[in-house]
Amino acid sequence: MSLVILSLGSNLGDREGYISSMIAQLNSLLLGPLKQSRLMETEPVGVPHKQQNYLNCIISGTYKRTAIELLKNCELIETSLGRTEKSTKKARTADIDILFFGHSNINNNTLTIPHPETVNRRFCIEGINEIAPEFVHPILNKPFKTIFKEMPQQVQSQQISFL
Numbered sequence: 001m002s003l004v005i006l007s008l009g010s011n012l013g014d015r016e017g018y019i020s021s022m023i024a025q026l027n028s029l030l031l032g033p034l035k036q037s038r039l040m041e042t043e044p045v046g047v048p049h050k051q052q053n054y055l056n057c058i059i060s061g062t063y064k065r066t067a068i069e070l071l072k073n074c075e076l077i078e079t080s081l082g083r084t085e086k087s088t089k090k091a092r093t094a095d096i097d098i099l100f101f102g103h104s105n106i107n108n109n110t111l112t113i114p115h116p117e118t119v120n121r122r123f124c125i126e127g128i129n130e131i132a133p134e135f136v137h138p139i140l141n142k143p144f145k146t147i148f149k150e151m152p153q154q155v156q157s158q159q160i161s162f163l
Helices: 015-027 067-080 122-131 144-149
Strands: 002-010 031-036 040-042 054-063 095-101 160-162
Touching: 002 015, 002 067, 002 122, 015 054, 015 067, 040 122, 054 122, 067 095, 122 144, 122 160
Parallel strands: none
Antiparallel strands: 002 054, 002 095, 031 054, 040 054, 040 160
């Protein structure tokens, strides 16, 4: 079994409802102890057109199958909640990113773990620090409590509201 850390996001429609649905469906896939960060409202980063703010949270649990199987299950959940295409730059009802799968390093055409944007997104750093401050980033070889303390100014300046 592997500890997995996921980010959840929604910026279309009933954002809170979509986040709740993602969590409920992931609860049936992940084993405990499940942990969830506070909800955070964040501005979209790196998108070409104006979009509504995201609602985000970070969750963790354990998973007994492969990272590819987890990815397929996450994509099924996204689709069940109305996500129609897998573009990283468009607004969406449901977005689930696998940030970490244990301490695995995976880099292929299908999946990159650790997720390369984790340390560039304030909500990811804040959320992981909240639920797993001792978790060590497998490439940076630093616990998230240290990554949080050393957060670069350009990441720290990203707008975030805790709900």
